[in-house]
Amino acid sequence: MAESKGKILIVDDEANARGALSEILREEGYETETAADGFKALGKLANFSPDLILTDLKMPGLDGIGLLDEVRTASPTSVVVVMTAFGTIDSAVEAIKKGAENYLTKPLDPVSLLAVVERAMEKARLRAEAALLRDRLRERNAFGHIVGEHPSMRELLRTVEQVAASRSSVLIVGESGTGKELIAAALHRHSPRASGAFVRLHCAALAEGLLESELFGHERGAFTGAVGRREGRFRQADGGTLLLDEVSEIPLATQVKLLRVLQEKEFERVGGNETLKVDVRIIAASNVDLRERVRKGLFREDLYYRLNVITLEVPPLRERRSDIGPLATFFLRRYAAENGKRLEGFSDDAMERLLAYPWPGNVRELEHAIERAVVLARGGSVEAEHLPVSIQGGRALSENASGLGVKVQIPGMTIADLERVAILETLKSVGGSTSKAAKILGISPRKIQYKLHEYGRPPLAGATNSDED
Secondary structure, three states: OOOOOOEEEEEOOOHHHHHHHHHHHHHOOOEEEEEOOHHHHHHHHHHHOOOEEEEEOOOOOOOHHHHHHHHHHHOOOOEEEEEEEHHHHHHHHHHHHOOOOEEEEEOOOHHHHHHHHHHHHHHHHHHHHHHHHHHHHHHHHHHOOOOOOOHHHHHHHHHHHHHOOOOOOEEEEOOOOOOHHHHHHHHHHOOOOOOOOEEEEEHHHOOHHHHHHHHHOEOOOOOOOOOOOEOOHHHHOOOOEEEEEOHHHOOHHHHHHHHHHHHHOEEEOEOOOOEEEOOOEEEEEEOOOHHHHHHOOOOOHHHHHHHOOEEEEOOOHHHOHHHHHHHHHHHHHHHHHHOOOOOOEEOHHHHHHHHHOOOOOHHHHHHHHHHHHHHHOOOOEEOHHHOOHHHHOOOOOOOOOOOOOOOOOOOOOOHHHHHHHHHHHHHHHOOOOHHHHHHHHOOOHHHHHHHHHHHOOOOOOOOOHHHHO
16 A cells, blocks of 8 residues: 555535545545534544645534634644635635635636645645654753754763763763763753853863963962962862863873862862862863873873763764754754744755765854855745855865865855865875974964864874974
8 A cells, every 4th residue: 555645634514525525635645534514623633633634614613714723723733725616715815814825716626736735735744844843852952952863862862861960970072063062061951960060161272381270270479460369160160060171182290180189079279288179070072082192191091091981972973964954954943043034944955965965074064054054045945055165065075095185166165164275285295294284384283283183183194293293
């Protein structure tokens, strides 16, 4: 038996009309049910759950207009198409103002009937999908609007819920832009510490001396510019949670002090002698392999095991492609609301480009692409031309033997795109030496290292430690 194209409830007080319509629509692959008036139709909504209600306007008892009013509450995802005699089109216009999708004039023309029904069924499918998405988003509210229907994300969120209540340190790993901070925030919200502070620190953004001050605070006069006492992130997070983002970038000397806090729950401010005790849960995040950092002597093994009591791995977007559509829709609604635009969604071409793109920058790149598209959109939907050129296919990412090749096409690239191309192509030309690339580009080697982490790429094979200064 062929799969049904959808459910249609036919409402008409003329038995012959009901039967004829039902036969035509069944032959086209639709599942049908009939009712002689509006009251009988309401009685069939719960069990039949129609996608489309095809109703006459003039009926005894509850007429088509009255049925339309009831359907909006009783079956909000159902689409209504009204039928009326040619001389009463004004009534059909009133019905459309009240929410009917379309109208047909009697006697019905089979070709027009099937065309209107097909369009209405498509609208019904979109309504059902939107309702399902809204339900899923409501379910995710506890996870801070983390959108993830792929099995790997469902399993990750189940684990988050399971480990949130513990006091153990958690290490969240994953490529740049995958949403590690959102997972950390969800852990905090589900924990007994939810009423306490959730404090974040980006460890790669600070020099060693400043990082210690940010973590532990400092006393007045501890260093040049320390004009007063300052409390560090550990004190701010007392009773709550501290997220150490890009924990791999913490210098070895600071790692020793961090290890002490994890072991003894105490520390001193920079330049101070007073021992301070804190109760803080540590969540660390990294987009590089900490075990490799340990093997290279860049990260303390004892600190690694202290942080890595529980590991949560956030999968890259390319490995959960079924989430691209829901994520794109989520961001479209957010940025359409922020920009005061009414956008129905994406054209088929635009969605195909989104689904085909490899997303090296993961969810963060997708969010930025959708924000840009919303700003540039002029009609009622996002078209392929509103997407960044790289996603349109005008600038394809072609991986060569080194894994860093990029074709350039201007105009259409953003400043960030140009910076990425400049860094990766220069590194390739100098064999992966960050110091040589930095000299050519006029930036610091540390910035190149930081950008490589941001792009989710390791240094080129053959780059020496001396090159990575």
